[in-house]
Amino acid sequence: xxxxxxxxxxxxxxxxxxxxxxxxxxxxxxxxxxxxxxxxxxxxxxxxxxxxxxxxxxxxxxxxxxxxxxxxxxxxxxxxxxxxxxxxxxxxxxxxxxxxxxxxxxxxxxxxxxxxxxxxxxxxxxxxxxxxxxxxxxxxxxxxxxxxxxxxxxxxxxxxxxxxxxxxxxxxxxxxxxxxxxxxxxxxxxxxxxxxxxxxxxxxxxxxxxxxxxxxxxxxxxxxxxxxxxxxxxxxxxxxxxxxxxxxxxxxxxxxxxxxxxxxxxxxxxxxxxxxxxxxxxxxxxxxxxxxxxxxxxxxxxxxxxxxxxxxxxxxxxxxxxxxxxxxxxxxxxxxxxxxxxxxxxxxxxxxxxxxxxxxxxxxxxxxxxxxxxxx
Ligand code: SF4
Numbered sequence: 001x002x003x004x005x006x007x008x009x010x011x012x013x014x015x016x017x018x019x020x021x022x023x024x025x026x027x028x029x030x031x032x033x034x035x036x037x038x039x040x041x042x043x044x045x046x047x048x049x050x051x052x053x054x055x056x057x058x059x060x061x062x063x064x065x066x067x068x069x070x071x072x073x074x075x076x077x078x079x080x081x082x083x084x085x086x087x088x089x090x091x092x093x094x095x096x097x098x099x100x101x102x103x104x105x106x107x108x109x110x111x112x113x114x115x116x117x118x119x120x121x122x123x124x125x126x127x128x129x130x131x132x133x134x135x136x137x138x139x140x141x142x143x144x145x146x147x148x149x150x151x152x153x154x155x156x157x158x159x160x161x162x163x164x165x166x167x168x169x170x171x172x173x174x175x176x177x178x179x180x181x182x183x184x185x186x187x188x189x190x191x192x193x194x195x196x197x198x199x200x201x202x203x204x205x206x207x208x209x210x211x212x213x214x215x216x217x218x219x220x221x222x223x224x225x226x227x228x229x230x231x232x233x234x235x236x237x238x239x240x241x242x243x244x245x246x247x248x249x250x251x252x253x254x255x256x257x258x259x260x261x262x263x264x265x266x267x268x269x270x271x272x273x274x275x276x277x278x279x280x281x282x283x284x285x286x287x288x289x290x291x292x293x294x295x296x297x298x299x300x301x302x303x304x305x306x307x308x309x310x311x312x313x314x315x316x317x318x319x320x321x322x323x324x325x326x327x328x329x330x331x332x333x334x335x336x337x338x339x340x341x342x343x344x345x346x347x348x349x350x351x352x353x354x355x356x357x358x359x360x361x362x363x364x365x366x367x368x369x370x371x372x373x374x375x376x
Contacts, residue, residue, distance in 0.1 A: 001049045001086040003028065007102065010034035017107035017145060018054050024144040025052075032130055041101060045277060048101040049086055050150055054142075057106035061115040062130065068293040071327045072341050074260075075349025076129040079116070079163065081147065082106055083135040087168055088201040090278035094135065096270050103136075105145065113154045120158050127353040128158075133166030133187075140169050148184075150172045157182035162356050164224055166202035170212040178218040182360060185257055187224030188213055190247065192239035195231055198279060206243065210250045217255045220357050225251075228262035228326050230306055231283050232298055237309060244313040247312040253319035257359055258352065262309050262326035263303045266293045292329070300332060307336040321356050322368045324348055338372035345371045 006028050012018050013032070022030065033039050037053065042048035044130075061080055067073025082105040085096055094100075106112060120128060132138040142148050148165065153174075155161055165175075166187045175186065191199075193206040204212070213223055226245065230240070264283065266274075274284045288296035297303065307325060315325055325333060330340040341348040346366070354365040 001046070001088055002105075003052055003086060004047075004050045006030045007033050007039065007051060009036055009053070012056055012107050015054075015107040015109070016104070017109050017147070020146060021105070021144050022148045023050070027187055032334055039101070041305055046203045046358075049084065049088060049103065051102045053102035053104045054107045055104055056108045057112055057199060059113060062119050065134070067327065068290040071329055072325070072333060073327065073345070074129075074347050076131050076322060078134040078166070079130040079132050080106070080135060081112070081132045082141075085137040087137055087140055087203045089168075089203070090201070090268065090281045091197045091264060091270075092156075092281075093267065093270060095277065096267060102259065103141070105141065109147070109150055113345070116154065123160075126160060126211055127356050128161045129164065129352060129356065130161065131164040131166060133164070135143065135199050137167050137169060138165035139167040139171040141166070142171045142174055145340045146174055147160055152178075152181040152184060154328050155181065158183060159164075166224070166226065168200060170204045170208050172212050172216055175216065175221070176219055180216075181292075184221065185224050186213070186216045186221050187226060189226045189228060191227070191229075191231070192236075194231075199231075199278075205311060210246060214250050217251055221255075223255050224252065224259070226260045226262070226326070227310060229264035229359065230261060230310065231264050231321050232286065232302060232306060234307075240310060241313050244310070244316070246330045248317045249276075252322050253317050256321045258322040258324060258355060259314060259374055260324050260326045261307050262267060262328070263298050265291070265297045265327070266316045269296055271296075293327075303328070304332055307332065311336060322351070322365065322371060323368060324352070337368055339375035344375045347360075 008018060008030060010032055042311050063078045063079060065073055083100050088101060091248060151163065155163060161183055162185055163183060164185045164187050168189050188209045196206050196304045217223060217281045260336050271284055274281050287299065291297045311323055333340050339345050341351065351365060
């Protein structure tokens with residue numbers, strides 16, 4: 001989606017990030033807003049997605065991932081740098097967040113970094129895994145904001161923090177000057193090109209994402225990949241197998257920190273929004289069951305089949321890359337991997353924290369297959 005307009009909350013006009021964005025987008029109309037409650041509501045989600053709202057961060061900067069009881073969570077934390085994004089994925093949960101319109105960017109960077117430092121100082125010696133891609137795409141606006149450059153500078157003095165920048169774009173230019181930051185993991189969401197074309201409007205194509213990943217790999221960054229959401233559709237097996245093969249034809253397994261798998265799931269309220277905004281989205285008419293977290297999910301037997309096949313194709317690479325399930329229940333883990341994190345083996349958080357230490361030169365973390373043997 002192109003950006004058509006900038007709204008600026010009064011009091012943030014002189015923030016360095018505001019000035020930088022205005023310099024990068026000098027042709028756009030700009031309007032001041034005061035107070036935020038006077039924000040004119042967007043006429044449509046399309047308008048919401050094409051308007052930047054530069055505002056001050058208020059609230060909780062670092063939050064635990066919204067994992068729910070009964071599902072196994074990886075224990076990462078969300079670094080809240082903004083919400084919404086100009087990409088228009090038909091399945092995006094943010095479409096249902098009517099109370100947070102526009103693409104919000106928090107421009108009070110100094111205050112954000114002060115809060116980050118306070119948080120890090122209060123967790124000495126702990127591996128802190130953060131992600132900025134929960135409420136927005138981590139890099140979609142980075143060519144205008146340059147936020148990743150500021151973040152890398154800020155993190156340089158934190159030996160225990162890893163920030164995962166998750167994206168569906170190729171906006172990596174600010175990550176390339178200088179040495180690769182050991183505090184940064186760059187991650188891409190992957191889906192077969194036919195899903196990208198139909199359901200991820202405005203995102204980079206699959207091959208463009210992988211080309212960007214190749215550049216980051218050559219630069220020396222560690223990478224993450226997320227097959228999430230995984231869709232079940234006619235021809236899904238061939239499509240995902242080809243996607244996995246394409247991944248390994250470009251990316252060396254040793255450079256991959258981890259890969260996650262997560263089947264499509266949604267809050268019931270999202271269904272009518274998808275039907276209305278994306279009438280060609282066929283996946284919403286499939287069979288779903290209400291799960292313990294009130295989300296609609298494919299039946300367990302189907303999810304297990306999808307995960308088992310993906311895992312098998314990933315293992316064809318010949319290397320045992322850490323693979324985990326995003327928000328799945330213990331029974332699915334047992335069927336797919338042969339073990340349940342936290343039951344006779346480390347928790348998923350401990351496994352991923354150990355993987356981070358390994359990436360930073362610590363001892364090797366346990367492989368999925370070793371965990372399976374342990375739990376028998
Ligand atoms: S890239 Fe992420 S935040 Fe942006 S529309 Fe797609 S799912 Fe939503």
